[in-house]
Amino acid sequence: MQTPRLEQQQLPGTYPSVALLGTGPMGAPIARNILRHGVPLTLWNRTPEKARAIGGGTVADSPAEAARDVVLTVLPDLPQVEALLHGGDGLLEGWRAAGIQHPILVVHGTVSPVAVADFAAKCQRSWGVVVVDAPLSGGTIGAEEARLSIMAGGPREAVDRVTPLFELYSSTVVRFGDTGAGSTVKACNQIVVAATVTALAEAMALAAGSNLDLEKVQAVLAGGLANSEVLAQKGRRWVEQDFDGGGSAKNQLKDLGFIMEIAGQTGLKLPLAACVQNAFEDMVAAGDGDLDHTGIYRTIRAH
Incomplete structure (x- = not known):
């Protein structure tokens, strides 16, 4: 046909x-x-x-x-x-x-x-x-x-x-x-995404550990400089503790590996990306690799 x-x-x-x-x-x-x-x-x-x-x-x-x-x-x-x-x-x-x-x-x-x-x-x-x-x-x-x-x-x-x-x-x-140039830009994008997800997960872990209302905390973050598309799209996951589906942690770790590959080729050291990579390695090693990357919250709280 x-x-x-x-x-x-x-x-x-x-x-x-x-x-x-x-x-x-x-x-x-x-x-x-x-x-x-x-x-x-x-x-x-x-x-x-x-x-x-x-x-x-x-x-x-x-x-x-x-x-x-x-x-x-x-x-x-x-x-x-x-x-x-x-x-x-x-x-x-x-x-x-x-x-x-x-x-x-x-x-x-x-x-x-x-x-x-x-x-x-x-x-x-x-x-x-x-x-x-x-x-x-x-x-x-x-x-x-x-x-x-x-x-x-x-x-x-x-x-x-x-x-x-x-x-x-x-x-x-x-x-x-x-x-290859498009994928290099995506690596730049993924540094920001992975770091933002991890930073928000840490903020939610700190708030939860202090017995604060996560929805109210997120409302304050959304009204200021801490607002982001990650918070808008993913915020409910931390409130509801629902980390099924979505962009997986193992894929986030794969992306971070590409970032470090490019950094090595260009002679750059990326301390934040390296730190976030270590955190996602811990998450995957704990058996949470198939969860949404916001599930890094569980890894942070487990420590």
């Missing part, structure tokens, strides 16, 4: 077909926002039921069947993206069968800037695949409300061609340079 072409007035300058692979907590709302604009979208997920639950898209049985001119991947790390390429059911075979010679592969996950740059060079050299790293910030709420921030790295022409698509589910799109 031939994939419907996108209308030029919807996505000027983009490729004519789009797929999204990975319909988890971030991928699903991104897909819904794309479909809401009337853009034909092919979906694939390892658990097909999650892709079918979105409704409105065409669900593929394999990455090969989902091979389109633009493929968005919303997966935790680069190895999961690389695993989609090879074999009879892989993207490379799908692109070959469809006659797509220069597809754009978008990596929306938070990955190593060094690894994604190497991956992009190999993809271009070996298969003619253009890789754009475009990590996201804004969380699941930002994804639902189409107000994500996208920090992109890749060839300018490729980023320009996918930017109108990105704008369907984001409020900010900025290209910072070649592939």
Whole structure:
């Protein structure tokens, strides 16, 4: 079956077909926002039921069947993206069968800037695949409300061609340079996120240990310089002691590892990032790695 072409007035300058692979907590709302604009979208997920639950898209049985001119991947790390390429059911075979010679592969996950740059060079050299790293910030709420921030790295022409698509589910799109640059900016973002989550968790632990009302404490913080998007989105977790779901601590620790990798390459010492990394190592070692990163509160209180 031939994939419907996108209308030029919807996505000027983009490729004519789009797929999204990975319909988890971030991928699903991104897909819904794309479909809401009337853009034909092919979906694939390892658990097909999650892709079918979105409704409105065409669900593929394999990455090969989902091979389109633009493929968005919303997966935790680069190895999961690389695993989609090879074999009879892989993207490379799908692109070959469809006659797509220069597809754009978008990596929306938070990955190593060094690894994604190497991956992009190999993809271009070996298969003619253009890789754009475009990590996201804004969380699941930002994804639902189409107000994500996208920090992109890749060839300018490729980023320009996918930017109108990105704008369907984001409020900010900025290209910072070649592939890997977006992930470096995401590392900067994650220093602030991880440190803010940990600082707020410490504040909540101190308040709870002093028998203070956490809701009232948060109301005061929200009215002053301590206010943040983290507090707005995550504050109820500390009040309700509900740390299930959300952005996991093990993923936060993975991101902190990327931060320290870049710091090592640039000769920088990042004392705050190193301290926060140690705290999340303790949290994961305690068996709380699958909890939302706000669950660092439990680690702090346990000490």
